[in-house]
Structure formats: C-alpha cells, structure tokens
Amino acid sequence: MDYFLELLLGGLTRGSIYALIALGYTMVYGVLGLINFAHGEVYMIGAFVGLIVSGLLTVLGWPVLAIVAIATVCAMVYAAAYGFTIEKVAYQPLRHAPRLSPLISAIGMSIFLQNYVLLAQSSDFQAFPQLVPDFEFLEPYTHIILSSELVIILAGVVTLIVLFLLIKFTKIGKAMRAISQDRQMAMLLGVNVDNVISATFIIGSALAGLGGILVASHVGQINFYIGFIAGLKAFTAAVLGGIGSIPGAALGGLILGWTESFATGYVSSDYEDVFAFGLLVFILIFRPAGILGKVSSEKV
Amino acid sequence: MMLKLNDIHTFYGNIQALKGVSLEIEEGEIITLIGSNGAGKTTTLMSVCGLTPPRTGEILFRGKQIHALNADKIVALGISQIPEGRRIFPEFTIKENLEMGAYLRNDKVEIRKDLDYMFDLFPILKERQNQRGGSLSGGEQQMLAISRALMARPTLLLLDEPSLGLAPIIVRQIFDIIKKINQEQKTTIFLVEQNANLALKVAHRGYVMENGQITLVDSASNLLNDEAVKKIYLGA
Numbered sequence: 001m002d003y004f005l006e007l008l009l010g011g012l013t014r015g016s017i018y019a020l021i022a023l024g025y026t027m028v029y030g031v032l033g034l035i036n037f038a039h040g041e042v043y044m045i046g047a048f049v050g051l052i053v054s055g056l057l058t059v060l061g062w063p064v065l066a067i068v069a070i071a072t073v074c075a076m077v078y079a080a081a082y083g084f085t086i087e088k089v090a091y092q093p094l095r096h097a098p099r100l101s102p103l104i105s106a107i108g109m110s111i112f113l114q115n116y117v118l119l120a121q122s123s124d125f126q127a128f129p130q131l132v133p134d135f136e137f138l139e140p141y142t143h144i145i146l147s148s149e150l151v152i153i154l155a156g157v158v159t160l161i162v163l164f165l166l167i168k169f170t171k172i173g174k175a176m177r178a179i180s181q182d183r184q185m186a187m188l189l190g191v192n193v194d195n196v197i198s199a200t201f202i203i204g205s206a207l208a209g210l211g212g213i214l215v216a217s218h219v220g221q222i223n224f225y226i227g228f229i230a231g232l233k234a235f236t237a238a239v240l241g242g243i244g245s246i247p248g249a250a251l252g253g254l255i256l257g258w259t260e261s262f263a264t265g266y267v268s269s270d271y272e273d274v275f276a277f278g279l280l281v282f283i284l285i286f287r288p289a290g291i292l293g294k295v296s297s298e299k300v
Numbered sequence: 301m302m303l304k305l306n307d308i309h310t311f312y313g314n315i316q317a318l319k320g321v322s323l324e325i326e327e328g329e330i331i332t333l334i335g336s337n338g339a340g341k342t343t344t345l346m347s348v349c350g351l352t353p354p355r356t357g358e359i360l361f362r363g364k365q366i367h368a369l370n371a372d373k374i375v376a377l378g379i380s381q382i383p384e385g386r387r388i389f390p391e392f393t394i395k396e397n398l399e400m401g402a403y404l405r406n407d408k409v410e411i412r413k414d415l416d417y418m419f420d421l422f423p424i425l426k427e428r429q430n431q432r433g434g435s436l437s438g439g440e441q442q443m444l445a446i447s448r449a450l451m452a453r454p455t456l457l458l459l460d461e462p463s464l465g466l467a468p469i470i471v472r473q474i475f476d477i478i479k480k481i482n483q484e485q486k487t488t489i490f491l492v493e494q495n496a497n498l499a500l501k502v503a504h505r506g507y508v509m510e511n512g513q514i515t516l517v518d519s520a521s522n523l524l525n526d527e528a529v530k531k532i533y534l535g536a
C-alpha cells in the first residue's frame with residue numbers, strides 16, 4: 001500500500017511539473033495558434049538562474065528562506081523576460097506569415113537557447129542545492145513523499161487556481177479568451193492584441209521558470225538539455241489534455257505523470273517513455289483534439 | 301465633418317482592393333455604401349478601423365488623422381464596427397459578449413446601465429444572457445452584435461451587411477433599430493449593404509462602389525430613382 005501511495009504521489013509530483021510547463025504551451029497556442037518549442041528552454045533557463053542566484057546568496061550567507069524566495073522570484077522574472085523577448089524577436093515579425101514559418105522559428109529559437117547555455121555552462125551536469133528544507137511534520141512519511149515533492153504539488157495546485165481565476169475574471173483573461181476565439185473581432189472591440197500576446201508569454205514563461213527551479217531543487221542536478229526533455233513531455237501533456245485548454249493542460253499533466261510513475265513502479269523505468277507516448281498515440285486515435293479539446297474544423 | 305476618407309488606396313499583399321476612395325460623413329448622418337460582391341465595401345470599413353490600413357491617402361476622424369493608428373486606438377476614439385457575419389464570440393455567454401463590447405471602458409456603474417439599456421432594447425438577450433453566443437439564431441446574433449458594438453458608446457458606428465442571411469421580418473426589425481440608434485443616441489452610421497433598396501430607404505445619402513472606386517454619390521432618394529442604380533442594384 002505504501003508503495004502504491006508513493007507511486008501515486010510521485011506521479012502527482014511529475015504531473016504538477018508537466019502541468020506547470022504545459023500551461024505555457026497551451027496558453028500560447030490559445031492566443032497565437034503556435035507551438036512555442038522554445039518554452040522548454042525557458043524552463044531550463046529558469047533553473048540556471050535559480051542555481052546562480054541561490055549560489056551567490058549562499059556564499060553571501062543569507063538565511064535559507066530569503067534565498068529560496070529571492071531565487072524563485074529571480075527565476076520567474078528572468079524566465080518571463082526571456083519569454084517576452086523570444087516572442088518579440090522570433091514570433092512577432094512573423095505574425096502574418098504562413099503558419100509554418102513561426103513554427104520553424106520556434107525550433108530555431110529552441111536550438112539557439114540550448115547551445116547558448118551549453119556554451120556558457122558546459123554540457124556537464126551541475127549540482128543544484130536543495131532549496132526546500134526537510135519539513136519536520138513530514139518526517140514519518142519520507143518513504144512516501146519528500147518535502148520538495150509536497151512543495152511542487154502545492155505550487156502546481158495554487159498556480160492552477162490563480163491562473164483559472166485570472167483567465168475567468170480579469171480583463172486580460174477575457175481578452176485572451178476573446179483573441180483565441182476571434183482575433184480580428186477582439187481588435188475591433190479595442191483589444192491591443194500585441195500587449196495581450198506579450199502578457200501571455202510573460203505569464204507562461206514565469207510559470208516555466210517556477211517549474212524549473214522547483215524541479216532542479218528536487219532532482220539536484222541540471223544541464224542545458226533538461227528543458228528539451230521536460231518540454232517534450234509537457235507538450236505531450238498539453239496535447240493529451242487538449243491543446244488550448246487550461247484544465248486540459250492540468251489533466252493531461254496528471255495523467256501523463258501517473259502513467260509514467262506507475263509504469264516505472266510496476267513495469268520498469270526503461271518503459272516509462274513507451275507508456276507515456278503510447279498513451280498519447282492511443283488517445284489521439286480516439287480523441288484527436290485531446291481529452292478536453294474542442295473538435296473544430298480547420299479554418300483554411 | 302465626422303469622417304473623411306481622402307483618396308485611400310488599400311492593398312492585400314500585391315492585390316489592390318481600394319483604388320482611391322474618397323468619402324465624407326457628417327455628424328448625425330446615416331450614409332450607405334452599396335455595391336456588388338468584391339467591390340471593396342468591407343475593405344473600406346476595415347481600412348477605417350485600422351485592420352487593413354491604407355497604403356496611401358488619409359483618413360480623418362473629426363479632423364484628426366487616424367489612418368496610422370492601431371486598431372485599439374481607433375476604437376478608443378469612438379469608432380465601432382459590426383463586421384460582416386456578426387462575429388459573436390461563440391464560447392462567451394451573451395453577457396460576456398456584451399462586456400467585451402465595453403472592453404475599453406472602466407466606468408462600472410455606467411456599463412451596468414448600458415447593459416440594462418441593451419436588455420431593454422432586445423429583451424430576448426436578457427432572457428438568454430447566460431447562454432453561449434454560439435447557441436443563438438442569426439437574428440439574435442445580429443441583435444447581440446449591435447448591442448455589443450453599442451456597449452463601447454461609439455459616436456460612429458460602422459455596419460457591414462447587417463441584413464445578410466436574415467429573414468425579412470428580422471431585417472426590418474434590425475433596420476428599425478438602426479434608425480432608432482441614429483435618432484435617439486445621435487450615433488452617426490456608416491452602413492454597408494448589398495440590399496440596396498433597404499439601405500437607401502434608411503440612409504440620408506448613398507455612395508455606390510465598383511471595383512474599388514466610388515462611382516456615384518447622391519442623396520438616398522435620388523439614388524433610389526436613378527435609372528442605372530435601379531437596373532444594377534435594385535433589380536428593377
């Protein structure tokens with residue numbers, strides 16, 4: 001039973017991470033109809049900023065709590081700045097180009113950022129400090145859940161709730177939903193589409209940065225390639241849940257996290273990816289738009 | 301002078317849609333732009349709204365150049381468009397659609413009042429305010445589209461083919477509303493229509509457009525009796 005619980009919570013942790021990153025994919029797809037392949041790299045950069053800032057503050061002898069808070073904020077702000085810049089440099093000039101062009105630009109941006117970090121940080125794995133302290137109240141349960149896992153799950157849940165409220169009730173959220181339904185009409189009602197798209201990138205990238213630092217602190221090591229793999233999985237989660245749908249990203253993340261966790265626990269960790277991508281294929285056969293995705297005819 | 305188009309040329313890529321269009325609208329007027337499919341009527345409206353800005357020529361709104369402004373800045377000046385096909389947000393409820401119309405406004409109390417006014421104007425919208433926009437019939441969508449545009453409190457309202465695809469009885473209702481808005485709210489109206497007969501009956505003046513150019517300008521009553529217009533656009 002403990003083993004099952006461990007896998008369940010482990011899956012929930014993975015799922016929360018996938019969901020955090022998948023939200024960025026799905027929000028951008030919602031407003032732009034574009035898969036932002038550089039999103040995983042933003043996550044990776046968030047992790048590196050966390051590493052640099054926490055290392056610096058540790059050397060300066062700051063208290064642990066301050067280090068965690070400042071490193072997290074820096075990772076999110078930095079990631080947001082990257083997301084904003086990526087959109088301005090790689091996507092905005094292609095706003096009216098055929099759909100394939102921004103996609104290629106996204107892949108190019110992803111490769112560029114990976115290699116830029118590779119040059120700056122080398123390809124070696126670097127140790128990441130454990131930012132989240134061990135909670136005493138979790139002491140009897142450490143065989144089931146670690147405190148860093150608990151923090152990841154909580155961060156995932158809180159983020160989802162905040163984002164849901166933002167999308168549902170704020171002006172910018174309404175503008176995002178309006179743009180995803182009919183961009184031209186949104187413009188005719190006075191929505192500044194460029195600003196809303198920028199905001200979408202900023203929010204999605206900040207969440208990726210948060211995910212980056214949380215995961216890095218949990219796993220304990222990072223290199224330039226972690227974003228590519230996490231991005232691929234999160235993208236799978238977004239497609240699984242129905243790309244463009246925020247609850248879909250959360251659900252897709254959870255399902256993917258559990259699938260991997262149970263496949264690893266009961267079959268073999270070698271088959272983790274087989275089950276993850278097998279599930280994707282299976283779902284896309286029966287629901288091509290994803291679990292919560294809307295079936296819509298392609299506008300030509 | 302409310303709106304003045306001065307020799308505007310608009311392109312889609314390399315294709316020229318407007319070849320030197322000039323027109324004028326006085327404060328409080330209803331003017332109509334008639335013409336066949338592909339004449340450039342919709343492009344004219346989209347040029348005014350900043351979605352397809354003209355390559356050359358100028359557009360003046362109350363004497364101020366607006367052809368280089370972003371679409372949202374133009375809306376903020378008081379120009380609203382009800383585009384062809386109504387373009388209701390299908391996933392928003394009727395209430396959310398109306399609130400989107402007031403996107404640039406921050407006066408909550410007044411927005412509330414305007415919402416009530418729209419529900420007064422079209423009681424069917426009040427009944428269905430929590431239904432999705434996509435679930436409405438064509439006529440109801442047109443009512444919603446008009447109300448949504450009015451939520452911005454425009455001083456100039458551009459309407460693109462409001463009669464398209466609607467039953468004759470609904471069309472008459474819509475046109476009565478258009479006249480009412482013009483008289484009660486003093487909203488200036490720029491109406492683009494293929495149904496020239498109807499349009500010329502509500503409008504004060506009319507412009508006839510062919511191949512991206514204005515070919516005729518006159519009072520609506522003169523155009524209704526013009527032999528050429530009758531033959532081509534009124535089917536008589």
